[in-house]
Amino acid sequence: MSILERFIEGWKKYRKPGYYDEFDYHWAMTIDLDQCTGCEACVTACQAENNLPIVGEKAFAEGREVKWIRIERYWEGEYPDIKLRFIPMLCQHCDAAPCETVCPVSATYHNQDGLNTQIYNRCIGTRSCAVYCPYEVRYFNFNDHHWDSPLEQQLNPDVTVREKGVMEKCTFCIQRIRQAKDDAKDDGRRRVRDGEVQPACVQTCPTQALVFGDRKDPESQVSKSLNNPRAYRVLEELNTDPSVVYLKKVDAKG
Amino acid sequence: MEPETNDPQYADIHRDVVRSIVETGPKYYAALATAIGVTLLCFFFPWFYQLYYGLGAAGVNHPQVWGTYLASFIFWIGLSHSGTLLSCVLHLSNSAWRKAMYRSAEAMTLFSLMVAATFVLVHLGRPWFIHWALPYPNQMEMWPNFRSPLLFDVMAIGTYLTGSSIFIYMGSIPDFAAVRDRTTGWRNTMYTLLSLGWRGTDTEWHRLHWAYTFLAVLIIPLAVSVHSIVSWDFALSIVPALHQTIFAPYFVVGAIFSGTAGIVTVMFVLRKYMEGFDQYITKVHFDNLGKLLLVLSLIWTYINVLELFTGWYSGTSTEYEALNYKLFGYYAPLYWEMILFCAVAPLLCISKRFRTSFVPMLILSIAVNIGMYTERFLIVGTSLSRQYLPDAWGVYVPSLVELSIILGSFALFVTLFLVFVKIFPSISMYEVKETMVIPAAEPVVPKEGSPT
Numbered sequence: 001m002s003i004l005e006r007f008i009e010g011w012k013k014y015r016k017p018g019y020y021d022e023f024d025y026h027w028a029m030t031i032d033l034d035q036c037t038g039c040e041a042c043v044t045a046c047q048a049e050n051n052l053p054i055v056g057e058k059a060f061a062e063g064r065e066v067k068w069i070r071i072e073r074y075w076e077g078e079y080p081d082i083k084l085r086f087i088p089m090l091c092q093h094c095d096a097a098p099c100e101t102v103c104p105v106s107a108t109y110h111n112q113d114g115l116n117t118q119i120y121n122r123c124i125g126t127r128s129c130a131v132y133c134p135y136e137v138r139y140f141n142f143n144d145h146h147w148d149s150p151l152e153q154q155l156n157p158d159v160t161v162r163e164k165g166v167m168e169k170c171t172f173c174i175q176r177i178r179q180a181k182d183d184a185k186d187d188g189r190r191r192v193r194d195g196e197v198q199p200a201c202v203q204t205c206p207t208q209a210l211v212f213g214d215r216k217d218p219e220s221q222v223s224k225s226l227n228n229p230r231a232y233r234v235l236e237e238l239n240t241d242p243s244v245v246y247l248k249k250v251d252a253k254g
Numbered sequence: 255m256e257p258e259t260n261d262p263q264y265a266d267i268h269r270d271v272v273r274s275i276v277e278t279g280p281k282y283y284a285a286l287a288t289a290i291g292v293t294l295l296c297f298f299f300p301w302f303y304q305l306y307y308g309l310g311a312a313g314v315n316h317p318q319v320w321g322t323y324l325a326s327f328i329f330w331i332g333l334s335h336s337g338t339l340l341s342c343v344l345h346l347s348n349s350a351w352r353k354a355m356y357r358s359a360e361a362m363t364l365f366s367l368m369v370a371a372t373f374v375l376v377h378l379g380r381p382w383f384i385h386w387a388l389p390y391p392n393q394m395e396m397w398p399n400f401r402s403p404l405l406f407d408v409m410a411i412g413t414y415l416t417g418s419s420i421f422i423y424m425g426s427i428p429d430f431a432a433v434r435d436r437t438t439g440w441r442n443t444m445y446t447l448l449s450l451g452w453r454g455t456d457t458e459w460h461r462l463h464w465a466y467t468f469l470a471v472l473i474i475p476l477a478v479s480v481h482s483i484v485s486w487d488f489a490l491s492i493v494p495a496l497h498q499t500i501f502a503p504y505f506v507v508g509a510i511f512s513g514t515a516g517i518v519t520v521m522f523v524l525r526k527y528m529e530g531f532d533q534y535i536t537k538v539h540f541d542n543l544g545k546l547l548l549v550l551s552l553i554w555t556y557i558n559v560l561e562l563f564t565g566w567y568s569g570t571s572t573e574y575e576a577l578n579y580k581l582f583g584y585y586a587p588l589y590w591e592m593i594l595f596c597a598v599a600p601l602l603c604i605s606k607r608f609r610t611s612f613v614p615m616l617i618l619s620i621a622v623n624i625g626m627y628t629e630r631f632l633i634v635g636t637s638l639s640r641q642y643l644p645d646a647w648g649v650y651v652p653s654l655v656e657l658s659i660i661l662g663s664f665a666l667f668v669t670l671f672l673v674f675v676k677i678f679p680s681i682s683m684y685e686v687k688e689t690m691v692i693p694a695a696e697p698v699v700p701k702e703g704s705p706t
Contacts, residue, residue, distance in 0.1 A: 072643065101402060102402050102403060103404075104399055125379015126379070128320075128404055136641060136645075141379070
């Protein structure tokens with residue numbers, strides 16, 4: 001095919017209405033705050049699965065910890081009448097992500113599975129994506145990290161260890177999604193079945209507050225969960241169109 | 255008060271300017287050595303340490319991932335603004351008082367742009383991949399992201415740097431020729447090359463004038479667009495207090511404001527330390543620049559008030575919080591310092607006596623630039639520390655490495671400027687002559703060819 005033909009082909013494809021919302025899979029997550037106990041098992045699981053660095057006490061105090069999923073804690077009311085609220089916060093994989101437009105080198109982009117991906121190799125470290133992200137879930141590697149022996153033995157070989165000067169964030173455990181898709185292909189199946197792939201946080205959650213799946217499949221657990229009347233999305237007024245949906249906590253009266 | 259000096263003659267200009275290039279005193283060498291030393295020690299050494307260690311050497315953290323490097327970048331871009339822009343506007347409006355100062359003003363543009371470009375490198379996490387932000391065909395078949403305001407930035411600054419380099423170079427050609435005719439040795443060779451065989455014929459003058467005016471017209475919209483684009487780095491985000499339509503004019507006015515103050519500083523220094531320059535840089539220049547400072551300060555203040563108003567009028571809690579934090583939060587002392595230096599102090603320029611006194615104007619110009627640096631720091635600092643999710647709020651204090659690099663960047667600028675005054679005729683000789691009374695006896699015929 002000549003360059004011109006290829007260009008015309010590509011142009012037509014990109015001009016197709018709705019092209020940008022047309023995904024092979026549309027991975028989504030629901031978080032039931034009524035079931036969440038704030039135990040931070042997901043935080044630990046993520047740390048183990050994705051080779052997150054342990055930055056140490058000093059860097060933690062400086063605000064340089066890396067937690068792809070964190071439990072945000074809010075106090076409500078004054079002392080006798082006080083309530084503790086918490087909400088797990090991770091990359092929302094927005095379909096209209098502000099971070100994607102700002103990266104000058106396209107190191108972060110939306111892939112065909114509806115995931116907001118981060119390409120560590122391409123990142124030049126402008127950190128503008130972290131500024132543009134309203135959820136503050138992007139983490140920067142302020143320096144190289146090292147794992148004291150024998151801790152380096154427990155690094156996940158499916159996941160890159162990021163070098164200094166690179167931005168990173170929750171990937172919905174893309175390595176597991178890839179694996180599941182490959183397995184599905186090898187089995188001669190076309191699509192990944194519901195429940196076949198789970199990110200580390202979902203797998204670990206003791207109360208099963210986290211549900212992960214393909215939003216395009218109407219029968220999947222996550223699609224059913226999305227129709228829950230308690231469903232809401234954080235900072236929805238910003239029109240970022242997040243893929244993570246929270247189910248509101250039901251307060252006991254009194 | 256200095257008395258008005260005797261009107262200089264044509265020959266005096268050549269003598270003074272060529273002398274400033276050829277004769278180099280020990281003071282100059284001492285200044286140059288100091289500047290280079292400070293640049294190496296305070297700019298490059300900490301930067302290399304940061305490259306080795308990672309950006310953790312700076313004070314940046316989450317959520318304050320942008321720090322003083324970006325503030326310095328905007329500051330230096332801003333400082334670059336007045337030079338070429340002012341020179342172009344004044345050229346087109348035929349203002350005679352421009353002529354003595356425009357060469358150094360344009361040089362300021364060029365060098366502050368270079369320092370700003372260096373700050374982009376300092377700011378990046380992995381600066382060795384900066385070329386990925388340039389659109390060039392490559393084996394990865396990857397283009398940069400054309401939707402990114404940061405890419406607009408790269409384009410804008412590249413264009414502006416190219417445009418203003420050509421502008422200053424083209425305006426200097428007749429002066430290079432004049433210096434060529436009065437020097438010997440390697441300098442003669444260098445200026446022969448630089449002057450591109452200028453002979454001073456009518457056709458050449460005609461073409462120079464035409465091309466110069468053409469470039470001047472071209473550069474004005476460019477200068478305005480550059481800082482507008484820099485402002486979009488911020489305004490295109492959805493961060494409260496940054497997501498504002500006023501940002502482009504705000505940045506442009508701020509840039510011209512700090513640039514004008516910068517020119518006052520540079521002119522004071524040139525006048526003081528370059529022998530004979532006090533005849534050409536006079537009270538008239540300080541008076542006019544003072545008026546300009548006053549006007550710009552008023553516009554700047556207006557936009558600041560407008561910014562507060564927009565935040566209040568939005569009626570959203572996030573904007574309120576950002577506003578409240580800016581006025582009364584952790585960085586509030588800096589905010590009020592900025593108001594004092596940039597909105598209140600320049601009001602002194604109402605008095606003509608103030609505008610025509612050199613030392614007070616110098617102090618004011620430095621104060622304005624300190625205030626403007628603070629403004630840039632606050633834009634980055636206050637808004638990032640108060641974003642949507644209160645759990646991710648935080649404060650940021652620059653580290654020693656950052657402070658040292660800021661200091662070093664001034665030394666870098668001074669180094670470049672010191673090299674400049676020995677290579678470029680720092681006053682435009684041919685244009686200063688245009689403002690003089692034509693001598694009765696000898697009509698000026700431009701010399702032909704080089705004497706050797």
